[in-house]
Amino acid sequence: MRKIALFFILMTFIYHAVVFELILGKFSPLPSYLLWIIVALISWALGVSMESFSKILFIIIGSFIAAGIISYFLMSFYIRESVVSLVQMITLKMISVSVLTIFIISSVCAFLGYMFRSR
Amino acid sequence: MLSVAKQSKTVRFILMLCIILAVSNYTAGVFIYRGYVKRLSETSINCWITFEQDLLRGKIEIKPADGMKVFPVDYQIYFYDDRGNTLQLIADSLSGKLHADFETQMKEKLFSKQWQVVGYSNVKIRWLWLSMSLSLPIEVQVE
Known part of the structure; x- marks a missing residue:
């Protein structure tokens, strides 16, 4: 139970960090593709350290939804000064596509980690 | 394994x-x-405009925040009436200077109509590893 809660918080944070990187990637020191690799690695570690795949699915889907809600409110707090809605609309479409890709990569990596762990 | x-x-x-x-x-x-x-x-960009008969005199001053490098490219000051038509435009390049003065003939339309004034300045900004080109508004004060 404790492991599930810890991984839930971790995955929520990492999905939120990815959304932050997609919107304000210019301002953070590491490049964006490194964060995608980090997401894949953490998902793989999640897959390795869980006993059943249903728990992994619960963590991934639940934390993805939680991170979406948190990102919505936190990002509108971070970028409250920018009022150029047109630019935001264009970038938001790109962001939704990227977020979907990240979610699929993360699920596949968790499944691979679950499949090829050593018992 | x-x-x-x-x-x-x-x-x-x-x-x-x-x-x-x-x-x-x-x-x-x-x-x-x-x-x-x-x-x-x-970062603030100020402009003071004074009228002398039919002459427009102005002074532009850019104050960058400490630690941030600002390279001003140009400035544009628009006088427009309440329907949005531009009556007069004053523009020049700054090419890195933080102060600028201008002096031009005032157009006759400005005498007869109500008008408002806005200004923009294109600047290049450098801070840490960030470098961007932005259009910043000028605070115009008419005396």
Whole structure:
């Protein structure tokens, strides 16, 4: 139970960090593709350290939804000064596509980690 | 295939490395973004305009926030009436100068109509590893 809660918080944070990187990637020191690799690695570690795949699915889907809600409110707090809605609309479409890709990569990596762990 | 103990050790090491990288990247990004916005709002571009008979005299002064490099490219000052038509436009290049003076003939339309004035300045900004081109508004004061 404790492991599930810890991984839930971790995955929520990492999905939120990815959304932050997609919107304000210019301002953070590491490049964006490194964060995608980090997401894949953490998902793989999640897959390795869980006993059943249903728990992994619960963590991934639940934390993805939680991170979406948190990102919505936190990002509108971070970028409250920018009022150029047109630019935001264009970038938001790109962001939704990227977020979907990240979610699929993360699920596949968790499944691979679950499949090829050593018992 | 790795043994169970060895694999869990590797997994834990990779997990810790990834978490540290992600957390440091995220916090650095938040602080740098907020610092950038704060410095940008501290940067002020002022313009004072005085009328002498049919002459327009103006003075432009750019005050960058400390630590941020500002390279002004040009300025544009628009006089427009209440329907949005431009009555007169004053524009010139700045090419890095933080002060500028101008003196032009005033157009006759400005005498007869009600008008408002706005100004913009294109600047290049450098701070840490960031470099951007922005259009900043000029605070115009008419005396």
